[in-house]
Amino acid sequence: MDDLFNDTWDLSMSTIIDIVNENQINKSVRSLPNDPNLFSTDLTFFGLTNYVKNLILKYKGIETLYDWQIDCLNLQAINQKRNLLYSLPTSGGKTLVAEILMLRELLIHKKNVIFVLPYVALAQEKVRSLAPFGLDLEFYVEEYVGGKGKYPPLKHIKKRSIYVCTTEKAAGLIESLLESKRLDEIGMLVVDEIHLIGESSRGPTLEMMLSKLMFVTKSIHIIAMSATVGNLHEIGDFLNAEVYTHNFRPVELAEYVKCEDTVYKISRAIDGNCYLEFNRKLNFNYSEDLQKNDPGLLGGLVREVIPEDSCLVFCPTRKQCSHFAMLICQAVNKNFKEIRKTEKLALLRALSEEGYGIVCTILKKTIPYGIAYHHSGLTNAERKLLEEAFLAGTISCICCTSTLAAGINLPAKRVIIFSPYVGKDFLKLSTYKQMSGRAGRKGLTTAGESYLVCQEIDMPKILGLLRSTMDRCESKMTADNFIRLTTSAIGLKVAIKKQDLMKLYNVTLYQIQNYEKENSLTVEQIVEQSLQKLKSLNAIKESLENGEYSLTHLASAAMTANLDVTDAQIVYENLMEAIGNGLILSNYLHLFYLITPFSAIEEIKIDRQNVISVYSELSSVEGKIAERIGITEVCLIQYSKNGKVSCISETIWERFLRSLIIFNLWNKKSIWEVSKKFDVSRGIIHNFLMRTAAFASSVQRFTEALKMEELEYFPCLLQKIIPRLSYCCTTELLQLMQLPAVKIGRAKQLLKAGYKNLQDVMNADPLTLVRSIDHLPRRVAYEIVAAAKLLMLEKAETLQEEADNIKTELNDNKNIAEFSFNEIENLPSSQ
């Protein structure tokens, strides 16, 4: 793939002439909006020009589309702009179809596009890979991830944008566009991995967003895709979408079950039923020691494919990931250490740069063998480096948890699922398909095989699993979610009467599925419950004249800030209390306490002994801040005795302890030191930091929207700290960290190599970057330079547009002034 990026390729190569030609062609296409052949002329590539087709070849290495992709792009639903839901096995090439549709929306229909991806890493990867297209085809790629992304977005006059968002951020973006009455700027919404609508954490956010959108407008074209939805037609009904399915898989996948030392092939009878067929007995000639340490023969199974090919091992728990990585090292040939030695050293240096000079001791031992582990306990930066190393072939085996299965395009010849359990739960068919589907990816490997490892006792369940139908996606909306939906519907004036709210609830997936359930609440009852709750919270007012609801001032500010009303009330009380008792600004701790999220932070468990030692290290100012919040020595004494505090609420106590994590990071302690000090994994700390940055920007918008004199200075205070919180870095790295795929380590290396800001990177030669930055693949270097150019271009053009607006206004004012002056001049003198 890398040879696509040959040395002669210049990012500025999309010459003005190309772009002018492209624009002219687009203009001629656009001038025929009612032409029925608009999308089917032989001269074009699904309505786009061959120039776009060539870019797809250049940037993605794809020369021809699969038959199903052509069928899908020619569907009536597409040409008539009806919503579309399509489902194919993993690796079927779904993303390309969505990308072609998005390009059409941007270039032909001249509308912006929202692209929703479920994970931060996936969204960041997409921003990076779309950047060269944006540069060549003249559209912006705007990142809505973590602390990035403006609400409402900047309005560009000349160019269109793809907003690449995580689910939460997409929901915020749509609310802000609705609030500012700019929803008509969006022409298409694409949702990848739509089956996650059935997941309890992000599912309701996705469901509320889609329901609201479909309720207010029919003119946004919704495209959704997934590999694993059992109730596809039901989800299609919810989306009001045409459903397209195909079982195409470009690379054959051979599936096996391994039980003790026997391998069975999973085969299908004519009636479609699965059965297991004896395949082979395993004998790896293990030494006595290895036999004792690795009775499951994992090392042998991995050894069969690496280092020539690659292998992913899915493990049931995080602990097992690192344990198995070490175990596999014992089983492989010691000569493996000699392969790609320089690249492995570069990877270790890059990891060390990310970890402020520290590399995990296990990775230090396993990477020389080309083996690593990967789970949410690692920081995003560490995970990204390992993924890139796996893609580049520096690492040939990764032991990971199921999180790696979701959507990441990693080339594995063999996938081993080392247990049919995820944590304590038996594997679901959708998870099995996602995991095994990572093997044999087109363009990356030529064949694929998956091994599901199990005990004799689990065999009947395994057969049950393989013969089961795909899991259904069930709505996970709760009463709290309906309260949130109601608040936003009333606040945005999407539905302000009970009848309208009922109509809105009727389009939710929850309600579509609810019709079939016995003894479930009616829509009217659910609406009534939500309204009652909001009344009890003093969040809504009802007009006695016409039965219309409106939000109270505080609830309206909460909605603008994307906060739950109850959370907003706590934030408000805390802020007022801090002001009343005196906000201490000798350092940032008091402020951090006020922006530390208090809900959904259960996973941070700080050990009692660590709490005592952290608390005893507080300086006198920090102690004063603790006291101001209400925490005294008494709390610590109570806590040391029985691990609980009774003199103050648990929430305040826990929140203060967590704000100390942020405070330590802010004071330049590395994530490693903080992880050790609080005994919390660095991945969890990193996620917590991201959530705190997002919560801080909600508090900022909340205080702005409240428009209260007492809180006037909070937005300014927070404005200053949010960017640094989002990236957890020093100010001189902030600009570089705006680039996708640039985390702290890379930013530090760029700075050291003389690239201080976006402008420097924009002018860099990608190949020089590859030489001066450790472990930077060529493709990534090109994409980083393209992203820098695009960001700079956006900044420059936004300023230009602002200047043009001011000039137009000035001209208008001048005309008015001249007009008035003339009028005065011409007035009869008696007047």
Ligand SMILES: Nc1ncnc2c1ncn2[C@@H]1O[C@H](COP(=O)(O)OP(=O)(O)OP(=O)(O)O)[C@@H](O)[C@H]1O
């Ligand atoms: N027409 C094509 N010809 C060759 N390669 C293709 C084609 N379409 C897609 N690919 C490649 O196939 C690989 C898998 O594609 P993609 O990621 O779109 O699959 P997917 O269906 O979205 O999979 P998943 O459900 O696992 O996310 C990618 O490397 C992609 O570039």
